[in-house]
Amino acid sequence: MSDLKSFVAANGDRMLQELNDLLRIPSISTLPVNASDCRHAAEWVADQLRNLDCEVELLGSDTHPVVWAKGPEVPGKPVVLAYGHYDVQPPDPLDEWETPPFEPTVRDGNLYARGATDDKGQVFAIIKAFEAVSKGGKPPVNMRFLIEGQEEMGSGVLFDLLDERPELVEADAALVADTQYYAPGIPAIEVGLRGICYGEITVRTLKGDLHSGLYGGVAPNAHETLVHLLAKLKTEKGKINIPGLYEAVKRPAKAERDAWAKLPFKEREFMRDEVGAKALTGLTRYSVFERLWGLPTLEIHGIMGGFTGEGAKTVIPAEATAKVSLRLVPNQKAKTVEKQLIKTVKQLAPTYADVSFSFIHGADPVLVDIGAKPFDLIDQAFREVEGRGIVFTRSGGSIPVVAGLAKRGAPVLLAGLGLPDDRLHAPNEKIGVDQFLNGIRVYGRFFELMAE
Amino acid sequence: MSDLKSFVAANGDRMLQELNDLLRIPSISTLPVNASDCRHAAEWVADQLRNLDCEVELLGSDTHPVVWAKGPEVPGKPVVLAYGHYDVQPPDPLDEWETPPFEPTVRDGNLYARGATDDKGQVFAIIKAFEAVSKGGKPPVNMRFLIEGQEEMGSGVLFDLLDERPELVEADAALVADTQYYAPGIPAIEVGLRGICYGEITVRTLKGDLHSGLYGGVAPNAHETLVHLLAKLKTEKGKINIPGLYEAVKRPAKAERDAWAKLPFKEREFMRDEVGAKALTGLTRYSVFERLWGLPTLEIHGIMGGFTGEGAKTVIPAEATAKVSLRLVPNQKAKTVEKQLIKTVKQLAPTYADVSFSFIHGADPVLVDIGAKPFDLIDQAFREVEGRGIVFTRSGGSIPVVAGLAKRGAPVLLAGLGLPDDRLHAPNEKIGVDQFLNGIRVYGRFFELMAE
Numbered sequence: 001m002s003d004l005k006s007f008v009a010a011n012g013d014r015m016l017q018e019l020n021d022l023l024r025i026p027s028i029s030t031l032p033v034n035a036s037d038c039r040h041a042a043e044w045v046a047d048q049l050r051n052l053d054c055e056v057e058l059l060g061s062d063t064h065p066v067v068w069a070k071g072p073e074v075p076g077k078p079v080v081l082a083y084g085h086y087d088v089q090p091p092d093p094l095d096e097w098e099t100p101p102f103e104p105t106v107r108d109g110n111l112y113a114r115g116a117t118d119d120k121g122q123v124f125a126i127i128k129a130f131e132a133v134s135k136g137g138k139p140p141v142n143m144r145f146l147i148e149g150q151e152e153m154g155s156g157v158l159f160d161l162l163d164e165r166p167e168l169v170e171a172d173a174a175l176v177a178d179t180q181y182y183a184p185g186i187p188a189i190e191v192g193l194r195g196i197c198y199g200e201i202t203v204r205t206l207k208g209d210l211h212s213g214l215y216g217g218v219a220p221n222a223h224e225t226l227v228h229l230l231a232k233l234k235t236e237k238g239k240i241n242i243p244g245l246y247e248a249v250k251r252p253a254k255a256e257r258d259a260w261a262k263l264p265f266k267e268r269e270f271m272r273d274e275v276g277a278k279a280l281t282g283l284t285r286y287s288v289f290e291r292l293w294g295l296p297t298l299e300i301h302g303i304m305g306g307f308t309g310e311g312a313k314t315v316i317p318a319e320a321t322a323k324v325s326l327r328l329v330p331n332q333k334a335k336t337v338e339k340q341l342i343k344t345v346k347q348l349a350p351t352y353a354d355v356s357f358s359f360i361h362g363a364d365p366v367l368v369d370i371g372a373k374p375f376d377l378i379d380q381a382f383r384e385v386e387g388r389g390i391v392f393t394r395s396g397g398s399i400p401v402v403a404g405l406a407k408r409g410a411p412v413l414l415a416g417l418g419l420p421d422d423r424l425h426a427p428n429e430k431i432g433v434d435q436f437l438n439g440i441r442v443y444g445r446f447f448e449l450m451a452e
Numbered sequence: 453m454s455d456l457k458s459f460v461a462a463n464g465d466r467m468l469q470e471l472n473d474l475l476r477i478p479s480i481s482t483l484p485v486n487a488s489d490c491r492h493a494a495e496w497v498a499d500q501l502r503n504l505d506c507e508v509e510l511l512g513s514d515t516h517p518v519v520w521a522k523g524p525e526v527p528g529k530p531v532v533l534a535y536g537h538y539d540v541q542p543p544d545p546l547d548e549w550e551t552p553p554f555e556p557t558v559r560d561g562n563l564y565a566r567g568a569t570d571d572k573g574q575v576f577a578i579i580k581a582f583e584a585v586s587k588g589g590k591p592p593v594n595m596r597f598l599i600e601g602q603e604e605m606g607s608g609v610l611f612d613l614l615d616e617r618p619e620l621v622e623a624d625a626a627l628v629a630d631t632q633y634y635a636p637g638i639p640a641i642e643v644g645l646r647g648i649c650y651g652e653i654t655v656r657t658l659k660g661d662l663h664s665g666l667y668g669g670v671a672p673n674a675h676e677t678l679v680h681l682l683a684k685l686k687t688e689k690g691k692i693n694i695p696g697l698y699e700a701v702k703r704p705a706k707a708e709r710d711a712w713a714k715l716p717f718k719e720r721e722f723m724r725d726e727v728g729a730k731a732l733t734g735l736t737r738y739s740v741f742e743r744l745w746g747l748p749t750l751e752i753h754g755i756m757g758g759f760t761g762e763g764a765k766t767v768i769p770a771e772a773t774a775k776v777s778l779r780l781v782p783n784q785k786a787k788t789v790e791k792q793l794i795k796t797v798k799q800l801a802p803t804y805a806d807v808s809f810s811f812i813h814g815a816d817p818v819l820v821d822i823g824a825k826p827f828d829l830i831d832q833a834f835r836e837v838e839g840r841g842i843v844f845t846r847s848g849g850s851i852p853v854v855a856g857l858a859k860r861g862a863p864v865l866l867a868g869l870g871l872p873d874d875r876l877h878a879p880n881e882k883i884g885v886d887q888f889l890n891g892i893r894v895y896g897r898f899f900e901l902m903a904e
Contacts, residue, residue, distance in 0.1 A: 030761075030762065030763030030764050030765065031761070031762060031763060032762065089765055089766075090759070090761060090763075090765050092759065092761065092765075093661070096660060096661075152764075153763060153764060154764075194665060196665070196766070198764045198766065205729060205730075206727065206728045206729050207728030207729075208548060208728060208875070208878055208879060208880075209545070209548075209877075209878045209879065210727065210728075210877075210878060211849060211875075211876050211877040211878065212749070212751040212753070212777060212779065212877075213646060213648070213779055213847065213848045213849025213850055214744070214847070214848050214849050214872075214876070215727060215744070215848070216744075216749035216751050216779050216848060217690075217734045217735075217743035217744050217747055217749040217779070217848060218727065218732040218733065218734050218740055218743050218744060219727050219729060219732070219733070220729050220731065220732075220733045221751055221752060223752035223753075223754070223755060223774075224682075224686065224751070224752055227679050227682045227683050227752065228683050228688050230676075230679045230683075231679050231680050231682075231683035234676065236680050236802070238669075275658065275662065275667060275670065275671045276658045276659030276660060276662075276770075277657060277658050277659075277671055277672050277804060278657075278803070278804040278805075279672065279802075279803070279804035280670040280671070280672075281670065281671070281672045281804070282669045282670050283669075288670055291669035291670050292666070292667070292668075292669050292670060295669055297664070297668035297669040299664040299668050299673055299676070299766075299768055300673060300675035300676055300679065300758070300769070301664070301675075301758050301759045301764075301765060301766065301767055301768075301769065302675070302757065302758030302759040302760040302765075302767075302769065303675060303755040303758070303760070303772075304760045305754065306752070306753050306754030306755070306775070307542070307544065307753045307754040307775060308754040308755070308756045308760075308775070309482075309483070309542055309544065310482065310483060310484065311482030311483060311542075311605060311812065312482050312604070312605060312606075312650045312753075312775070312777075312812045312813055313482065313541055313542050313544075313753060313754075313775075313877065314541075314648070314650065314751075314753065314777055314877055315753055315754075315877055315878065316751055316753075317752070317753065317754065318728075320755075322675075323758070323759060323760070323764070323765075325664060325764075325766055327664065327665055327668050327669070350688070350731075351730070351731070352729060352730040352731035352733070353730075360763065360764045361764055395665070395666070396665045396666050396667070396668060396669060397663065397665025397666050398665055420666075423660070423663075424663050424666070425661075425662075425663040425664075425765065425766060425767055426660055426661045426662060426663060426767065427660060427661065428660075
C-alpha cells in the first residue's frame with residue numbers, strides 16, 4: 001500500500017504527461033477521416049504495454065485494431081483481464097470547449113480533453129497500476145489487456161474477435177475502467193448497464209426540394225412528416241410508443257431499488273448543477289434512478305435535411321433524417337428492439353411518405369452477478385485508498401462488450417474512476433487529476449489482493 | 453413586330469452568352485461570404501444599362517446595391533418602370549445538380565443555372581427588350597430600371613430607399629418579370645402574391661449537451677421539445693394552430709375562384725410530375741389553387757443543433773433551432789403574424805424550456821387592380837408573340853417590393869417568363885431558351901404599344 005502511494009507520488013507528473021500524449025491523438029472512431037489517428041492511438045497503447053514486458057497483438061482491423069496484451073507469466077497466480085478503449089467521441093460543438101479538445105489542459109485540479117475520462121484516462125490508470133506493481137518484471141498476477149478502438153461505434157470488430165478467439169478473455173476477474181464513482185469520494189461498482197440501438201430514420205415525401213411559395217399548401221414537407229412521426233414515437237410525458245417495447249423490461253428488484261433510495265442524492269442540485277435543466281422529464285412516476293438505470297429511453301440526437309445554412313432559404317424539403325437511439329434495459333434485446341422500431345416507424349408514417357430506418361450500432365443491456373470474491377477485493381482496495389468502500393449502482397450508458405465478457409464467465413468489475421460531472425461525450429470533458437492518481441493506487445492494490 | 457422577331461433571331465446567341473456571364477456570378481444574397489459577388493453582379497447589370505445610354509445609380513448598400521437606371525428622355529411618352537433582381541438563392545443541396553449551379557449549361561432547349569429563371573433570365577430579357585427597341589438611341593418610352601440585390605432576403609435596402617426617394621418608382625406602368633406562365637404556351641398575369649414571415653424558432657432545455665446514456669430518461673431533450681412544439685403548430689391535416697391567424701384571411705371572390713376552376717389543370721399530373729409526390733396535402737377541402745394562392749401556409753425549412761455529422765454521437769442536444777416561414781394572403785400583415793407566431797410559440801413551449809423566435813425577413817401579401825390600360829397592352833403583346841392572351845392567376849410566392857410598388861399607384865404587371873417546372877430555389881433551376889427569347893419580343897412589343 002505505502003509502496004503504491006510513494007510510486008504515484010514519485011511518478012505522478014510523468015504519468016500525466018504520458019496521458020497527455022495519448023489525449024492529443026484525435027482517435028474519433030465514428031469519423032472515417034480519423035481512421036489513421038485511431039491506428040496511431042492503438043500503436044501508442046501497444047508500445048506502452050510492450051515497455052511493460054507484455055506480448056502485444058493488434059487484432060481484427062487495420063484502422064481500429066483491438067490491442068490485446070499478455071503480461072509476464074506468474075505461475076499459480078490468477079488471471080486478471082483489463083478492458084478499456086482508446087477511441088473517443090467526436091468533439092463537436094467545438095465552440096463550446098474552453099480549451100481545444102485535443103490539447104489537454106489542467107485547470108483547478110482537472111485535466112480537460114476529449115477522452116480524458118472516456119476512456120483514455122481510465123484505461124491508462126490500469127496500465128500505470130500494472131507498471132507500479134511490476135517492479136523488477138515480476139507482477140503479482142497474470143495480466144491480460146483488451147483495449148479496443150470501436151467502443152464508441154458499437155465494438156463490431158471486438159465482437160467478431162471474441163466469437164473467433166474466446167480464449168483471449170478467459171480470466172479470473174475482468175476489470176472494466178470505463179465507469180464512474182457514484183459521487184466524489186464514493187466509489188461505485190456498476191452492476192448493470194443499459195444497451196443501445198442507434199440508427200437513422202429517414203422520411204422522403206418529394207422527388208426533390210420545392211419552392212415553399214409556389215408549392216406551400218399542397219406539397220408534403222418531409223420535415224413536417226418527420227416531426228409528426230417523432231412526436232408520436234414518444235409522448236411529451238416520456239412514454240415510448242413502440243408496441244411491445246416495455247414487455248421485455250424486467251423491473252429492478254425491490255431490494256435494489258431500496259438500496260438506490262438510500263444513496264445520498266439531492267434531486268434539486270442534480271437537476272440544476274449536473275443536468276443543467278429547469279425540470280427533470282420522462283416517466284416521472286418512477287424515481288430518477290429507475291428512469292436512468294432501469295427503464296428504456298428514446299432520444300433524438302439531430303435532424304438533417306432541408307436548409308440549415310446561414311440566413312433564409314424558402315424550401316420545402318424532400319427528405320429529412322433523424323439520428324435517434326434507444327437505451328435498453330434487462331431483458332430487452334437490441335435486435336428485437338430494432339425490429340419493433342422499424343415496424344412502428346413504418347406504421348406511423350403516412351402513406352404518401354417513404355420511411356426507412358438505417359441501423360448504425362447496437363448493444364444488449366447487461367446485469368452482472370456480484371457474488372464472486374473479486375468484488376470483495378476491489379471493495380477493500382477502494383477502502384484502503386479512499387477510506388470508504390463501494391456502493392452498488394447501475395449506469396444508463398452502454399459498454400457494448402460487457403455483455404460479451406459477462407457471458408464468458410469471469411466476474412466483470414465495472415469499477416471506474418470518473419465523476420458524475422466529467423461531461424463525457426460533451427464539450428469540456430475532464431478527469432480529476434486525483435481521481436486518475438488514486439485510481440492507479442486502487443487498481444495496483446487490487447492486483448496485489450488478487451495475488452494473495 | 454417583325455423587327456423584334458428579326459432582332460431576336462439575329463442576336464439570340466449573343467444575348468444568351470451575355471446572360472451566361474451574369475449567371476456565372478454566385479450572387480447569393482443571404483450568404484455573407486458572397487457579398488462581393490452580389491456587388492459584382494450589380495456592377496455587371498449597371499454596365500449593361502450604361503451601354504444602353506441609361507443614367508445609372510447604385511443605391512442603398514455597398515454590397516447589395518439597388519441598381520436604378522433612367523433611359524434616354526422621350527418627351528411626351530409614358531414612363532415604364534421595370535423591376536427585377538440580380539440576387540439568387542443558395543444552391544444547396546449541391547449534389548443534386550446535374551451540372552454545377554454557377555456553370556450555365558443548355559440541355560434540351562433549357563438553360564440550367566441558379567438564377568436562370570429567378571430572376572436573372574427574366575430581368576435580363578427586359579434589358580434586352582429595351583436594347584431591341586432602342587435602335588439609334590431613341591427608345592419608345594421613358595424607361596426606368598429598378599434591379600435589386602436583396603429580393604431573396606426581404607428587400608430591406610429597397611424598402612428604405614423607396615421611403616426616402618419615392619420618385620424613383622413614379623411611372624405609368626410597373627413591369628415585374630419575376631413570375632411565370634400558367635403553363636407552356638399560356639402566359640399569365642399574377643394579380644396576387646402571398647406575403648411571408650421567415651425566422652428561426654430556438655428551443656433550449658439544458659446548459660450544455662449531455663450523454664444520452666447517463667442522462668437519457670430524465671434530461672429534457674431540446675430536439676424532442678422542438679418536435680412536439682412544431683407538431684402542435686400545424687396539424688397533420690394542414691391547419692396552422694396560431695390563434696387569430698385565419699381571421700384576417702379574405703377569401704378570394706367567387707368569380708376569381710370560378711375562373712381558377714376553368715384553368716386547364718390535371719391534378720394527378722400536377723401531383724406526380726410537377727410536385728413529385730404521392731399525395732397533395734394541406735387543407736384538402738379547399739381547391740389546390742386556393743391552397744396555393746388564397747390560404748396561408750407554414751413550412752419547416754430545416755432543423756439545426758445536436759449531432760448531424762457522419763456516424764453516431766449519443767448526445768442529448770441542449771439546443772434545437774427550426775427555420776420556418778409562413779406564407780401570407782390578403783389581408784394578413786407580416787408584422788401581425790410575427791407577433792401571433794411569437795405568442796403561440798411561447799404558449800406551446802413547456803415551462804422548462806427557453807423558447808425564442810428570431811425574425812429574418814418578411815413581406816406583406818399583395819393584390820393588384822387589373823382595370824388599367826397597360827393590362828390590355830401586355831395582353832396584346834403576348835397575343836402577338838404567343839398566339840394567345842393572358843390568364844389571370846395568383847402566385848403562392850412572394851416578391852417583397854410589389855406591395856410597395858402597388859401602394860405608390862402605378863399599375864403593377866406581374867408578367868413573367870418562367871414555367872411551372874423551372875425549379876426555382878431548388879437544384880437544376882432552368883429557364884426555357886424560347887421563353888427567354890420570346891420574352892424579349894413580348895416586352896419589346898409592350899414598350900412599343902405603350903408608346904402608341
